[in-house]
Amino acid sequence: MTSGEPTHLPTLEEVARVAGVSRATVSRAINGGSRVSPQAQAAVDRAVAQLGYTPNRAARSLVTRRTDSVALLVPETGARFVSDPFLTGVLQGVTTALAGTELQLVLLVAQHAGDTARQLRYLRSGHVDGALVTSHHGNDELALEMSRLGLPFVFGGRPFDPDSVAVPYVDADNVNGGRLAAEHLIGTGRRRLATVAGPADMSAAVDRLDGWRRALEEAGLHADAVEHGDFTIDGGTAAMERLLRHHPDVDGVFVASDPMASAALQVLRNFGRRVPDDVAVVGFDDTMLATTTTPPLTTVRQPAEEHGERMVEMLLEQLAGSPPRLGGEILPVELIVRESA
Amino acid sequence: MTSGEPTHLPTLEEVARVAGVSRATVSRAINGGSRVSPQAQAAVDRAVAQLGYTPNRAARSLVTRRTDSVALLVPETGARFVSDPFLTGVLQGVTTALAGTELQLVLLVAQHAGDTARQLRYLRSGHVDGALVTSHHGNDELALEMSRLGLPFVFGGRPFDPDSVAVPYVDADNVNGGRLAAEHLIGTGRRRLATVAGPADMSAAVDRLDGWRRALEEAGLHADAVEHGDFTIDGGTAAMERLLRHHPDVDGVFVASDPMASAALQVLRNFGRRVPDDVAVVGFDDTMLATTTTPPLTTVRQPAEEHGERMVEMLLEQLAGSPPRLGGEILPVELIVRESA
DNA sequence: TTGAAAGCGATACCAA
DNA sequence: TTGGTATCGCTTTCAA
Numbered sequence: 001m002t003s004g005e006p007t008h009l010p011t012l013e014e015v016a017r018v019a020g021v022s023r024a025t026v027s028r029a030i031n032g033g034s035r036v037s038p039q040a041q042a043a044v045d046r047a048v049a050q051l052g053y054t055p056n057r058a059a060r061s062l063v064t065r066r067t068d069s070v071a072l073l074v075p076e077t078g079a080r081f082v083s084d085p086f087l088t089g090v091l092q093g094v095t096t097a098l099a100g101t102e103l104q105l106v107l108l109v110a111q112h113a114g115d116t117a118r119q120l121r122y123l124r125s126g127h128v129d130g131a132l133v134t135s136h137h138g139n140d141e142l143a144l145e146m147s148r149l150g151l152p153f154v155f156g157g158r159p160f161d162p163d164s165v166a167v168p169y170v171d172a173d174n175v176n177g178g179r180l181a182a183e184h185l186i187g188t189g190r191r192r193l194a195t196v197a198g199p200a201d202m203s204a205a206v207d208r209l210d211g212w213r214r215a216l217e218e219a220g221l222h223a224d225a226v227e228h229g230d231f232t233i234d235g236g237t238a239a240m241e242r243l244l245r246h247h248p249d250v251d252g253v254f255v256a257s258d259p260m261a262s263a264a265l266q267v268l269r270n271f272g273r274r275v276p277d278d279v280a281v282v283g284f285d286d287t288m289l290a291t292t293t294t295p296p297l298t299t300v301r302q303p304a305e306e307h308g309e310r311m312v313e314m315l316l317e318q319l320a321g322s323p324p325r326l327g328g329e330i331l332p333v334e335l336i337v338r339e340s341a
Numbered sequence: 342m343t344s345g346e347p348t349h350l351p352t353l354e355e356v357a358r359v360a361g362v363s364r365a366t367v368s369r370a371i372n373g374g375s376r377v378s379p380q381a382q383a384a385v386d387r388a389v390a391q392l393g394y395t396p397n398r399a400a401r402s403l404v405t406r407r408t409d410s411v412a413l414l415v416p417e418t419g420a421r422f423v424s425d426p427f428l429t430g431v432l433q434g435v436t437t438a439l440a441g442t443e444l445q446l447v448l449l450v451a452q453h454a455g456d457t458a459r460q461l462r463y464l465r466s467g468h469v470d471g472a473l474v475t476s477h478h479g480n481d482e483l484a485l486e487m488s489r490l491g492l493p494f495v496f497g498g499r500p501f502d503p504d505s506v507a508v509p510y511v512d513a514d515n516v517n518g519g520r521l522a523a524e525h526l527i528g529t530g531r532r533r534l535a536t537v538a539g540p541a542d543m544s545a546a547v548d549r550l551d552g553w554r555r556a557l558e559e560a561g562l563h564a565d566a567v568e569h570g571d572f573t574i575d576g577g578t579a580a581m582e583r584l585l586r587h588h589p590d591v592d593g594v595f596v597a598s599d600p601m602a603s604a605a606l607q608v609l610r611n612f613g614r615r616v617p618d619d620v621a622v623v624g625f626d627d628t629m630l631a632t633t634t635t636p637p638l639t640t641v642r643q644p645a646e647e648h649g650e651r652m653v654e655m656l657l658e659q660l661a662g663s664p665p666r667l668g669g670e671i672l673p674v675e676l677i678v679r680e681s682a
Numbered sequence: 683t684t685g686a687a688a689g690c691g692a693t694a695c696c697a698a
Numbered sequence: 699t700t701g702g703t704a705t706c707g708c709t710t711t712c713a714a
Contacts, residue, residue, distance in 0.1 A: 023708080064710095089423065095450040105447065124393070
């Protein structure tokens with residue numbers, strides 16, 4: 001019964017017959033209804049309802065050259081994507097913002113490094129009207145490729161070298177985030193400061209580290225205690241262990257993502273350090289994770305959902321015909337004080 | 342430059358011209374290449390590469406009546422979806438399994454309760470070849486509607502009343518999960534047992550509770566200490582507080598999801614109970630969360646990714662023409678012992 | 683305001 | 699093995 005036999009779908013043609021008008025009229029009626037008489041409109045509406053008609057998207061796309069769908073491109077491997085609460089927050093913002101439109105979301109998640117070629121081919125083939133690109137690494141290869149595509153798109157996170165690669169993007173104020181973390185730790189009397197930064201090839205990580213360093217230097221403190229992690233829990237564990245080995249006297253640490261910060265808390269406990277008494281910890285993200293740790297994380301909040309929503313809005317502008325605004329929109333961050341620092 | 346002006350995409354027609362063959366031949370060549378001479382195939386391959394040709398999906402869909410895409414339907418509101426690590430795990434499994442195919446994933450996330458009508462309309466309109474349905478509540482309305490659709494589909498989680506609504510589904514062995522939790526607590530000497538169960542209108546919650554109760558009764562223990570939460574952190578907090586109020590002497594509790602279990606740990610700490618010394622806690626899921634809590638959670642592991650992968654496989658079978666196997670595929674669960682119990 | 687008709691870019695049948 | 703051609707369902711001129 002529930003087999004692949006799709007019960008026949010009504011076509012425009014049939015609606016026209018039932019409504020007693022032409023196909024052209026039906027088409028106008030279901031698309032905004034400009035230049036159709038009230039009675040024709042009514043007849044069409046009735047026929048549509050009666051038949052349960054919905055336009056065939058493929059047929060429509062073929063002529064309008066629009067697909068009414070956009071892609072969310074995730075260059076990260078799937079594992080990274082779903083396990084990062086910030087990224088899932090962005091996803092939620094995207095779906096929310098898209099809900100108000102006719103646009104469908106096609107999810108393009110890389111499976112292995114180097115999958116980008118396949119993703120780009122998909123985008124190039126006119127399957128979607130635009131693309132949202134999240135969480136990209138390193139060199140700005142992808143940004144360049146996207147620019148060449150001639151397809152509307154928005155980046156989540158600034159490109160690595162925004163001067164040489166101008167693309168529309170949304171980003172959090174990561175520099176200020178790093179600074180806020182530093183100032184909080186300094187302000188609460190910590191002096192042996194260190195940080196678990198993100199990957200050196202991600203702009204978000206670079207910016208957070210940058211803000212952190214500047215604030216430390218302004219306060220006359222050393223800013224050379226730095227270990228890098230990959231933003232994941234496992235990466236955070238390894239980085240925090242290195243940090244404690246190299247700087248056993250640390251009394252305050254800024255960990256550049258909540259997953260890494262939750263790992264840092266575990267490591268500190270394993271090493272017999274009390275948080276925040278012996279070592280204060282400030283995270284970054286303020287996702288669900290921040291409240292489930294012990295102690296709950298003091299962390300820099302970046303608005304993940306708003307991030308996703310803004311990306312969609314910027315894409316919609318382009319789809320509406322506006323030229324892409326090259327350059328970024330920076331979302332504010334704020335420090336959320338809980339118990340870890 | 343990156344404007345909405347899609348640089349002209351080559352068509353079959355042009356490939357044919359460049360290759361010096363007919364459109365029909367090109368079509369055969371790019372689709373499996375049966376009944377095309379080696380030289381024709383070679384000429385086409387060359388032309389395709391030279392022009393950077395990719396078939397227009399809309400045009401193809403129009404005639405093949407396939408869309409080469411499937412929907413992941415999430416009746417939950419977006420918030421629930423992205424904040425539930427189990428669901429994101431399923432998502433990952435789905436994208437992984439789909440990566441090996443030509444199928445694209447369209448994400449259909451409900452925005453508000455009652456959004457299902459819109460989602461169903463979308464499915465009904467032939468926009469996708471099949472659907473995966475996750476995390477559904479209550480009465481089996483949706484299952485019935487899906488059956489009526491005549492579209493291949495697979496449920497994640499059994500329908501509420503599988504006898505009256507026969508649909509293909511993948512599910513975890515929730516009953517056994519509840520039993521494992523109970524047996525572990527009993528086996529470690531706990532006697533005042535209670536549970537924070539999931540929503541009474543979700544089959545997964547009902548099954549976990551069922552297994553739990555049966556094991557307790559077999560052991561001659563009372564199984565009446567039950568509070569319900571909605572599987573979220575906030576729901577877990579409220580339910581755990583009620584539980585402690587009504588059963589202050591509890592020494593072992595099974596919390597039916599990791600998010601709720603992490604909340605339960607916080608509540609217990611706030612009430613001055615030590616875990617596991619005073620109260621042992623067993624969770625359910627074994628997601629990332631289970632390792633970030635203090636103490637790390639002893640929890641029943643259900644294979645989220647495999648769940649998603651199996652759903653895709655069952656859908657692929659249907660798309661390949663097999664009749665849908667009505668009834669479920671049950672995935673085994675196992676107890677992961679950490680420190681909370 | 684309406685309808686006739688010309689495509690959009692592919693597939694698939696049929697005859698060669 | 700090939701190529702010509704009808705066709706999928708819709709939008710969009712262009713005349714009426």
